[in-house]
Amino acid sequence: MSVSTPSSAPIIEILHNDHHSWLRGWLRKRLGNAFDAADIAHDTYVRIIASGNIPTPDQSRCYLTQIANGLVIDLYRRRQIETAYLEAIQLLPNAEAPAEEMRAQVIEALIEIDTILHNLPRKVRAALLLCKIDGLSYREIAEQLHVSMSSVEKYIALGLRACYQVMYESRN
Amino acid sequence: MDDSPIDPVIVQRAIEWMARLWSGEASDADKAACQQWRMEHPSHERAWSRLQIMENKLHSVPREIARHALYEPKSHTQPARRRVLKLLGLTIVAGGAMHLEREHNIWQIAFSDYSTQTGEIRKIMLSDGTRLVLGTATAIDVRFDDLKRRVFLRSGEILVITAPDSAIACRPFQVQSRHGTVEALGTSFTVRQTGNFSDAAVFDGAVEIRPNRAMSAAMRIDNGQRTVFSAEHVEPPIAVHKNAAAWTTGKLVVENMRVADFVAELERYRVGILRCDPAIADLQVTGVFSLHDTDRALHNLTFALPIRIIYRTPYWVTVQQK
Structure with a gap:
């Protein structure tokens, strides 16, 4: 078109x-x-x-x-x-x-993270956040998401892959 | 920084290592092997540090805020109570809750921010016809979406005169202070936020106040009443002085007010320091004073009371015994 x-x-x-x-x-x-x-x-x-x-x-x-x-x-x-x-x-x-001066900076970071996570499958997104925001181990994440620990590791790898793509491979 | 592309095979390997080490149960042997791999070649280390940038980003946001903003992108649809629980870390993944989500009308958003300088009083009208008066040193964020009309009070004091919502849904109108939510029940009211509590006064209709950390302590405040509330508790209401909203017209109207309280009130409208000598703190003052010209207000105070105003500089003023 x-x-x-x-x-x-x-x-x-x-x-x-x-x-x-x-x-x-x-x-x-x-x-x-x-x-x-x-x-x-x-x-x-x-x-x-x-x-x-x-x-x-x-x-x-x-x-x-x-x-x-x-x-x-x-x-x-x-x-x-x-x-x-x-x-x-x-x-x-x-x-x-956070202090008022930090507001714009924190919001920018949130938007950047959200942009990266936005298109991920829900379990991948959840695994990444549970791991990094809540500091849960894969064993705990596996329980929460009702999947195996090896699946969690796979989700995390998929999430990292997507992050890398957005940050380094999407620019042309 | 080196921006050149890295061999995808190396990137993939780095991802696998990182996914292994984040498990919380990686062995020392795993850690050592990963370290070994990173040192094998500069491109390994480069791939690794690129991935760490993402990790650092996730850690750069305060945890509670990240949790609240990122877990479910359409968090508006959740009832407030659940969101609070989530914020406190009590519930985490809402399996299956997503299908309850309704389609948002993204065209109905209206966002804006307003603020005043110290000493300034400003009137504004919002897109729904609601009128606001912002007191001195006040900042608000206005957030209207398809479910709610919300004003976040970041600092200072506002008077709200709500208009009926023209949207079909008749969205509730709420003022959120750091301590709780004040929901309008058809009405005119003020909300003022200070360090440890907020203050709400109702001049028409009623409001419901819900402290952030004790939703069950919600209290209805009716016409002619005022109260203070913290994030945990709402005080029983007392009668509001009929002139309590005179500030919205630039006047401070007081009746038998302690001089110390009067000076503290005036100080909110002044840049710099305004002190009150303890010797005269308990004297009482009655009258109408200008908030637009606080120097004149102070000068007028000397006619009625045995005091004098000492100007060390225009920004450092003391009210003393004569």
Whole structure:
């Protein structure tokens, strides 16, 4: 549905002129919020430029909304993490809550981890977290997940594999 | 740092070693063999340290927060009680709970943050029509999703005048302080957060307060009442002074208030130090004072009481006996 062209600047311009305000309106109607709509519309174009994949004219709006949808989901996940962070610090004793200055840093780290773990099968994700966040041994994890210890080791290896891929092999 | 790709076979080997050593039951022989393998070739050690970056990331987040944010990505769907238990480490993996999850309407999110400087009082209207007044040195996060309208009070004091929710679901409106949740039952109220407790006062309707660590201690506070609560306990309500929300219009209205309490209240609106001489702490003050101009408020205090205001610097002021 898209063609890649080395000299894509004029085509992007056309894509922008023809559809940018339409996209922003489409997003605003759904989000009910002009700021987020403007940000996401902008990021949609940035992403298209970065990828170099320019849709053919008959596919433009379909392609734009598909990318915008993905960005809204990213934003939603980010905000869920932020909300979970807020909930957690409300529930922690003052002494254990991270300082206000740490907030952005902790949230960034959480989002990065979540991005890596997001697509893992549930048991792999659970095994990794039980091991590293809760400090459980494979024997304890095996009991929790109702699997064998060798399966746990396999899950952990799969999890590590996925982490490595996201961090070192997904960039091109 | 060396960013060049590493032979996938070596990466795979490193992964296997790490998965072996994390088991909690690795033998000394395993550990030594892994160490040996890492030293065999620089690329082995490089693969190993890349994997350790992930481990370090997981450890860089405070454990309770990581647990809460990462275990189930859609944690909103869980009842609050379960989440608290989870946070306290009492329940861990919710096997099979995921299928209860409902589809979220991701388009209904509305998030924003507001804050005020010391001395500032700010009025805002939220997307649902709820009006807020932020007192001095206040910070809030507004988090509306398809289930709840929530305001997280990070510091300071707010007045809330809720609007009926236009969403079909009629989402509850909650203010969460560090000590507990104040849920609006159609209403106007203030919440103030200090170090060890929060303070809630109701001017219209009612609220329900649920301390974070003792949900069963929930208490309803009605129109004309106020109370203080900690994370464990809600005090029995007392009558709220009719002028308690005068700060929202930039005024401090007091009746027979101790000078020490008055000065402490004024200090919240000032940058710097404002001290009160113990010799006059128990004198009483009555009147209407400006929170926008606290210097004038202090000056006006000298007309009514045998005191003087000593300015060592504009930021270091003492209220003393004349």
